[in-house]
Amino acid sequence: MASDPAPARIRPILEEISNMLVSVVGDELLVVGEITHTTTFNDDLALESIEFVALAELLQQRYGTAVDLLGLLADKDIDQILAMTVGELAVHIDRVTAADQACAG
Amino acid sequence: MALTHTGRLRLHTQRLPGRGPGPGGPTVVFLHGLVMDNLSSFYCTLAGPVSRAGHEVLLYDQRGHGRSERPPTGYDMDTAVADLAALLGALGLDRSPVHLIGNSFGGALALHTALVRPDLVASLVLIDAQLTGDWVEDMTDTLSVAALGLEHSRISEQLAALGRRKEARLTAGADALLNRTTLIEDIAAATAFTARDFAGLRRPVLAVYGEHSELLPGARELARSAADCELCVLPDVGHTVLNEATEGLRGAVLGRLRARAGAVAG
Numbered sequence: 001m002a003s004d005p006a007p008a009r010i011r012p013i014l015e016e017i018s019n020m021l022v023s024v025v026g027d028e029l030l031v032v033g034e035i036t037h038t039t040t041f042n043d044d045l046a047l048e049s050i051e052f053v054a055l056a057e058l059l060q061q062r063y064g065t066a067v068d069l070l071g072l073l074a075d076k077d078i079d080q081i082l083a084m085t086v087g088e089l090a091v092h093i094d095r096v097t098a099a100d101q102a103c104a105g
Numbered sequence: 106m107a108l109t110h111t112g113r114l115r116l117h118t119q120r121l122p123g124r125g126p127g128p129g130g131p132t133v134v135f136l137h138g139l140v141m142d143n144l145s146s147f148y149c150t151l152a153g154p155v156s157r158a159g160h161e162v163l164l165y166d167q168r169g170h171g172r173s174e175r176p177p178t179g180y181d182m183d184t185a186v187a188d189l190a191a192l193l194g195a196l197g198l199d200r201s202p203v204h205l206i207g208n209s210f211g212g213a214l215a216l217h218t219a220l221v222r223p224d225l226v227a228s229l230v231l232i233d234a235q236l237t238g239d240w241v242e243d244m245t246d247t248l249s250v251a252a253l254g255l256e257h258s259r260i261s262e263q264l265a266a267l268g269r270r271k272e273a274r275l276t277a278g279a280d281a282l283l284n285r286t287t288l289i290e291d292i293a294a295a296t297a298f299t300a301r302d303f304a305g306l307r308r309p310v311l312a313v314y315g316e317h318s319e320l321l322p323g324a325r326e327l328a329r330s331a332a333d334c335e336l337c338v339l340p341d342v343g344h345t346v347l348n349e350a351t352e353g354l355r356g357a358v359l360g361r362l363r364a365r366a367g368a369v370a371g
Contacts, residue, residue, distance in 0.1 A: 028270060046271035049145035050171045053119060057107060070121065070153045078149040 010037070013090040020058045021086075024051050037087025042079070049078055059093065066100035067093050108172075109165070111191035117172035118165040118192070119144060121156040130366045131227040132161045133204045134189070136211030140248065140279055140288075143171030146208065150351050151358060158359050163203075165192060167211075169282050180291035182217045189218060190225060202227035204365070206358065208347045209233055210244075216298065219308045228365050229310045230358055233346045236298045236323030245293040252283035298323075303330035310334040311361045313354050315342035335361075 018035040025047070032045060041047040047055070056069035072081055072092075109118045123129055133155050135147040144164040156162045166173035168188055169180065179188075193199040204227050207215030212234025219226040235244065254260070261280055264273035282288055303326065310331055312324045316338050328336040337357045342350040 046269070048271055048274065049149060050143045050166070053145050053148050054172065057119065070148070070156075073149055073153050074157070078145075 009094050010087070010090045013093050014086060016062065017055075017059075017086055017090060017093075020055055020062075021045065021047075024054045024058065035086055037085060037090065039086045040082075041084060041086070041089075042082040047082060049082075052078070052082065063093055063097050064100065066096045068096075109192060109195050111188065111195045113188060113191045114168060114176055115174040116165050116168070116188070116192055117144065118163065118196070119148060119152075120196070121152055121162040121164075123159045123161045124157050125159055129159060129161075130362075131202055131204050132163055132198050133206060133362070134163045134165075134193075134198075136189075136205060136207035136214050137167065137170065138209035138211050139244075139292075140170070140251075140282055141275065142209070142211075145171070146347060147206075150347055151206065151355060154355050154359060155362065158362065160204075160362060163192075163196070163198065169286055169288065175281060175286065177285065178287045178291075180286060180288040182214060182295060183221070184291075185214050186218045186222055189214075190222060193225065199225070204228050204230070204362065206230040207232065207234060209344070210235060213240075213298075216302075216306075216310075219306060219310075220302055223307055226308050228308055228361075230361060231310060231312045231324070231327075232354065233314050233318050233320055233344050234312075234324075235320055237326055238297060238323060240320070240323075241293065241295050241297055245289060248283055248289050248292065251279065252289060255280040256284050298327075300326060300330045303327050303334075304332070306331045306334075308333075309365070311337065311357065313337045313339065313346060313357050315344055315346045315350065316340050317343040318346075320344065 014037060021035065022029050029045065039045060041052070059067045059069065107118050108115045135144065135152065137144055137146055143166045147164055152162050152164055167185060169175040190199065193203065202225055205215040205218060209232065212231035213236065215229050215231060216234065219229055255276060261273050261277040264276060310327065310333065312327055312334060314321045314324045314336065321338065324336055328334045339346055339350040339353045346354055
């Protein structure tokens with residue numbers, strides 16, 4: 001992430017994603033250390049595809065159907081998605097939820 | 106996490122709505138392969154496109170796999186069909202037949218379902234599924250060797266010590282399934298399908314196989330013997346059609362579902 005467009009808005013999303021990851025993977029994730037915006041799902045967290053599916057479900061429950069990780073798979077394959085950083089996902093969530101609220105308004 | 110209590114066991118499920126002005130029609134149910142597989146292989150490849158084409162989708166981790174419960178017994182095909190029937194019942198999807206799409210052993214399970222419970226099945230897509238020949242012996246041998254290796258090398262603990270958590274988790278799951286359930290003996294008790302089974306099939310089938318797959322002769326026999334079977338052979342790929350020929354497979358499956366929707370509507 002070269003620039004952080006909305007750090008104040010992104011930070012709570014990062015925290016929520018971190019909590020969801022721990023609930024999906026379990027406490028063993030805590031030994032990885034703090035999850036930051038540069039943490040990658042694959043290299044740093046070693047997230048399995050099935051754990052990604054569970055994370056996608058939690059994100060959709062929390063943020064609504066606008067956060068459609070399955071939709072992301074239309075453009076990227078699972079390896080490309082798991083190569084993302086947690087920060088990139090947080091920015092994506094911030095963007096689509098903001099757009100969703102703008103549309104609703 | 107969506108865990109569905111079927112009354113028999115807890116299964117991890119994912120449901121996707123049919124989106125857009127698609128044809129609707131029967132729900133599409135995906136059946137994954139054995140041991141190292143789970144619903145994510147279909148979730149990451151075909152489930153999205155099928156949902157976006159207007160079909161309601163059900164994915165689930167089969168008994169002992171992925172994030173579903175792992176009881177010590179019940180890994181034979183008849184129990185797998187009973188699990189599927191119970192799941193469809195628990196979700197209220199048992200009032201009309203479903204399309205079954207199965208990969209590898211999931212395809213064999215789909216075919217078995219159509220033979221023993223045709224009332225559940227609208228049509229089948231078999232993706233490089235084990236059908237004829239010595240597949241039961243071959244699979245039993247492969248799984249037995251893997252089980253011994255996992256048991257004696259304590260490979261999962263070694264991987265964990267090296268900090269390779271993903272590999273450690275995957276091998277621990279495989280070790281539990283192969284060494285602490287009846288899966289291998291249940292598979293060993295299975296029998297290959299026969300031309301008589303194929304001839305008795307009363308549901309339309311699309312079989313998608315890799316050009317270099319060792320399982321292709323079984324698919325050719327199915328296409329010869331079944332009343333309504335289309336065989337689609339994808340070039341430059343072996344058994345791993347789902348992951349390595351995803352685009353060709355997607356085209357074949359979506360075309361087939363469109364045609365079936367037309368046939369049902371007509």
